[in-house]
Each structure stands twice: as structure tokens, then as C-alpha cells.
Amino acid sequence: MELRTVLVVGTGLIGTSAALALRKRNVRVLLADRDPGAVRLARELGAGEDWDPATQPGDEVDLAIIAVPPAHVASELLALQTAGAARFYTDVASVKAEPIHRAAQLGCDLASYVASHPLAGREKSGPGAARADLFLGRPWALCPTEEADPEATAIVLRLIELCGANPVEVGAVDHDRAVAVVSHAPHVAASAVAARLADATDVALGLAGQGVRDVTRIAGSDPGLWLGILSGNASPVAEVLEAVAHDLADAASALRALADGDGTATGELTQLLKRGVVGHDRIPGKHGGPASSYVVVQVVIGDRPGQLARLFQVCDEVGVNVEDVRLEHAPGLPLGIAELSVQPDAAAGLTEALRERGWQVP
Ligand SMILES: NC(=O)c1ccc[n+]([C@@H]2O[C@H](COP(=O)([O-])OP(=O)(O)OC[C@H]3O[C@@H](n4cnc5c(N)ncnc54)[C@H](O)[C@@H]3O)[C@@H](O)[C@H]2O)c1
Numbered sequence: 001m002e003l004r005t006v007l008v009v010g011t012g013l014i015g016t017s018a019a020l021a022l023r024k025r026n027v028r029v030l031l032a033d034r035d036p037g038a039v040r041l042a043r044e045l046g047a048g049e050d051w052d053p054a055t056q057p058g059d060e061v062d063l064a065i066i067a068v069p070p071a072h073v074a075s076e077l078l079a080l081q082t083a084g085a086a087r088f089y090t091d092v093a094s095v096k097a098e099p100i101h102r103a104a105q106l107g108c109d110l111a112s113y114v115a116s117h118p119l120a121g122r123e124k125s126g127p128g129a130a131r132a133d134l135f136l137g138r139p140w141a142l143c144p145t146e147e148a149d150p151e152a153t154a155i156v157l158r159l160i161e162l163c164g165a166n167p168v169e170v171g172a173v174d175h176d177r178a179v180a181v182v183s184h185a186p187h188v189a190a191s192a193v194a195a196r197l198a199d200a201t202d203v204a205l206g207l208a209g210q211g212v213r214d215v216t217r218i219a220g221s222d223p224g225l226w227l228g229i230l231s232g233n234a235s236p237v238a239e240v241l242e243a244v245a246h247d248l249a250d251a252a253s254a255l256r257a258l259a260d261g262d263g264t265a266t267g268e269l270t271q272l273l274k275r276g277v278v279g280h281d282r283i284p285g286k287h288g289g290p291a292s293s294y295v296v297v298q299v300v301i302g303d304r305p306g307q308l309a310r311l312f313q314v315c316d317e318v319g320v321n322v323e324d325v326r327l328e329h330a331p332g333l334p335l336g337i338a339e340l341s342v343q344p345d346a347a348a349g350l351t352e353a354l355r356e357r358g359w360q361v362p
């Protein structure tokens, strides 16, 4: 099953990332969004060409990817199917049961539609945050219903393969329960931790290290999008959060008891910390950070104009492409760390070249 032409509806973070990945594999990509600015930016980033429904025959479009917020998936699917925009359809929403249920209610054709969900994303929205390699090595759930045409499933599998992700076939209800545990409840927990920082003192924020950054990164995401995701998976997420809240309440009680001099209270706390280690160790592969195929080279840089430019100059001299860059500031210090993500085979050469030129590479 070949994917020659794909229509992406919703050229935000996920739609544009899929479009960029497909363009790299020479798939023709047509772009649509209700926001013309989002299409323009996606096009300028090389994600494809504007979709003109008046001139583009639907039977030439193999697959339409609906990459809009969960609440709009079903209505968008209906509109596209009514217009005969493509042969097959998928969506990428973070919840699955409700959009499928709504699509059935609206009378959408469920034979040509296989819902899906890439388990990859960022805390930033819009086409400007998109990356062609966002899905590399990541799980991508697909949830064919009983009505789904096997050809529709095959074409969605091909999409996942072209984006470099790993397909995971799962029922919609099971999917939603699973992502409540591994994505949606963690998001709310991150928000609750980050909310404590809103009125934290400057002294506290000045002491912020990597731990709090790791735990709260996703709390920086678009609240509107996440309200839609959480509302679409309300009961499973509530169930996980109730369990988390129970653990947190127990931990707080144990700490109160410890503060009151009851040394036996360490037992409960230790159990929670140990259960945390067990849970953490069960997460497969690398967690977060840039695409798993990159290696991060850390370089100490002074907080002076031109430092980054000089650093990139070295990368250029030794022919190393910087796939991503992140700056870690040390509050109050005239130093920071630049984390350069590069291809694994380029890391050693770059490290050597930097050290030779006097850069501190820890
Ligand atoms: N952000 C993530 O990390 C992530 C990861 C996996 C899946 N998803 C899912 O992907 C979908 C898109 O999320 P995103 O992060 O790319 O959001 P985004 O805000 O970056 O992009 C969404 C785009 O959809 C457009 N849009 C909204 N309603 C539309 C409609 N009816 N018709 C056409 N365009 C419309 C918006 O203008 C916007 O450009 C959501 O369903 C989300 O649940 C998000």
C-alpha cells in the first residue's frame, strides 16, 4: 500500500511534524487549517503545498490526517468525507473513544476511517514547533473499529512506518485507559507541581535545578488543548489522579508524623519512594529529551555576546549538523551550559574539536 498524496488538516505541531516527515519520504503533502497563517508557516517550513479542494480530486488523495483538537475531529471528518476529500482518513487526537463515538453519531463512514495517536509531542504548539523527526522510534497507537476496511488500516500503518514510529494496535477504550496512566494524569500532576512555583519566592526559583524542570516541562503546554484532552478522557484520568492524590496525602501525613518526632513514619514514605523506582524502571527506552537517535554534547559557555555564534562556528568548521540546542542557565552565575544534540557518530569528533579550541566540554 503506497502513500503518494496526503492531506493534513490542522497544520499545528503534530500535523506539520507529520507533513515534514512525509515530505522527507517524498510523499506529496497538501495542507489545510482554519488559520491561514498556520498553513502559510507550514508551507514556508517545507511541509507541503496549499490544499485547493476545488481542483484536487479526492481519489488522488490517499489519506487525510486530521490533526485538530479532539473535540473537532468528528465534525472535521464528516466535512471531509462529505466533500470526498480523500480515500482514507485518520486523526491524531490524544483521546480515541469519544471522537470515534461522535463520528459514529454524526453518521461518518467508519470503513474509511482508522483513528490513531502518536505518543510524541512537545510542550509547544503551532507549526513553528514542528519537527520532522518528532515521531522517530515513538509508539503510535491505531484503533481500527470493527467497521474499518483493512485497506484503511494498512494505509495508516504505512503512515506510521513513514514517520519512523512503532505501531501499537489497541482498542479505543483500552487506549484511553492506558494514556490516562502514562500521559494525561502525569500532565495534571506536572501542572499541580508547577502551580506551586507561581507564587514561589525568587530565592526558591533561583535554586531551581534539573529536577523541577524535568517534572514540570509538560506543564508549559497549551491549557486550551489540554482542557480538551482531559475532558475527552475524564473518568480514566480522574481514577488515576485519585490514586496519586491518595499516595500524596499518605506521604504528607507521614512527613507530619516525622516532624512530630514519630520515627516509624519513614516506613510508609520509603515504600512510596521504592514503588516509584519500580514504576520508573518499567518505562521502556529513553524518556523525553530530543529524538533518541541523537547524542547530547554539553559545552560550558560564558554569558557574553557572541558565545553561541562562536560555538556554532566550530560545528560548522568540523561539518557537524546541530540537530537541536538547549541552553541551561545557572542563575546568578556568568556561565551556562549549551546542550548540542548531534548524530551519534559526530559526537566524539565534535567534543575533540571543541576541547582543542579551548572549550570546556565536561
Ligand atoms: N501536542 C502534543 O504533544 C500532541 C501529541 C500527540 C497528539 N496530539 C493531538 O494532536 C492534535 C493537534 O494538536 P497540536 O499539538 O498539533 O495542536 P496545535 O494547536 O499545534 O495545532 C492544532 C491546529 O489545528 C487547527 N484547527 C483547529 N480546529 C480546526 C478545524 N476545525 N479545522 C482545521 N484546523 C483546525 C488550529 O488552527 C491549529 O493550527 C490534537 O488532537 C492533540 O490531542 C497532540
Ligand SMILES: O=C(O)C(=O)C[C@]1(C(=O)O)C=C[C@@H](O)C=C1
Pocket: 093, 094, 118, 119, 120, 121, 122, 123, 124, 182, 183, 184, 218
Ligand atoms: O512530550 C511532550 O511534550 C508531550 O506532550 C507528549 C505526549 C505525552 O504525554 O507523551 C503528550 C500528549 C500526546 O497525546 C502525546 C504525547
